Structures are given as structure tokens and as C-alpha cells.
Amino acid sequence: MDNARKKAVIAAYKERKVPAGIYAVHCGGQVWVGQSPNLTSVENRLRFTLDHGSHPNAALQRAWNALAEKVLRVEVVETLAEETDPYLRGKALSERLDHWKAVLGARRI
Template sequence: MGIIDRKAAIAAYKERKTPAGIFAVRCSATGRVWVGRSQHLDTQQNGLWFSLRLGSGMNRDLQAAWKAHGEAAFTFEELERLSDETLPYVRQAMLKERLAFWKAELDAALV
């Protein structure tokens, strides 16, 4: 890969749009559901699973369920994806509003 190709690839990476949205984590062993919001929906599961494997999950209930039932009992589900055209400050407000909606809809805890 030449220098010009490398610079073009870096520029394209920096300009890409990352999808924001709401996600759910479900435990098949207990039926519990946790919901959360993310600015980077495509990579959220990887980061969340990484922290849970290390035992450093932010939510104590979720971490305890992970420890008790193991990774195989959990699924990650994208509930809603926001439009890429949204301004950053509007996006934050929409994420907060939609998170509250899904929390109530699924009778879920927050991640």
C-alpha cells in the first residue's frame, strides 16, 4: 500500500459515520433484559462483552448474572438505530428519549 493509498484510507476511516442507537442484552437463563444507548452501535457488543469477561462490567446486576450463567446465556440485540443525519446535540437528546421508551417498553434495567 502506497503512502497516498494509506492517507486516503485513513481519511475515509475518519469520515465514516458511526451508527448510534439503543440496544438490549438478554439473559436466556433468567429472562432479564438490560437496555443501553451507544454512539457506536456496531462495536458496542464487543466492548460490553470484553468488560463482562474481565469482571469489570459497569452494571453490577448484569455482571453478577454473567458470572452466574456464563457468556452463552446472553444475547445482544439492536433495538433501534438513529439516523446518521442527526446533529450531535439532537442525537444525544434522542438517545436519552428512546432509551427511556425502551426501558419502559421492555421493563428492563439500564446497562
């Protein structure tokens, strides 16, 4: 790959739009909710940490370990608008996380 093409690929990567929002995790009949500035990588990150026994949420890790089939369902429940100011994004995520925690009767990740 020539230098100009490499620079173009790097620039496109840096300018990509990454969805931020709230997700729900269903595991062993229980529900957890979490927030992420990058929803596209949430499920992979969750499965990796759970498979390696290193997830920081002990209750979720126990539920995962108790399952013989290792069934985990991750769903995006809300995506923030792309126009959300990056400096306000964290506050908006926290507020929406509390909302979805109440609506779903879930625990926080």
C-alpha cells in the same frame, strides 16, 4: 503502502458512518437496555468487560457470573437516523432509551 494510499485509507475511515442507537441485552432471563454512539462495537465491549469481571453494572455482572454457559444476546432495538444533528444525538439517545426501558420492562445499563 504508499503515502497517498495511506492518506486515502485514513480519510475513508474518518468519513465512515457509524450507527448510533439503543440496544437490549438479554442475560439470565433478565433484560437491560443501553445507548451507544457506535452500535457496531457494543457486543464486543460488553463481552470483554463481562468476561473480565469489570462491567460497571453490578446486576448484569452478577447475572453473567451466575451463568455456566455464558449466554448473552444483544439486539439493536432502534437506530438513530444518520441525519440526526451530532449535538442533539445525546439527548435523542437518552429519550429513546427511556422509551425502550418502559416498553421492554428493562433495567438501564
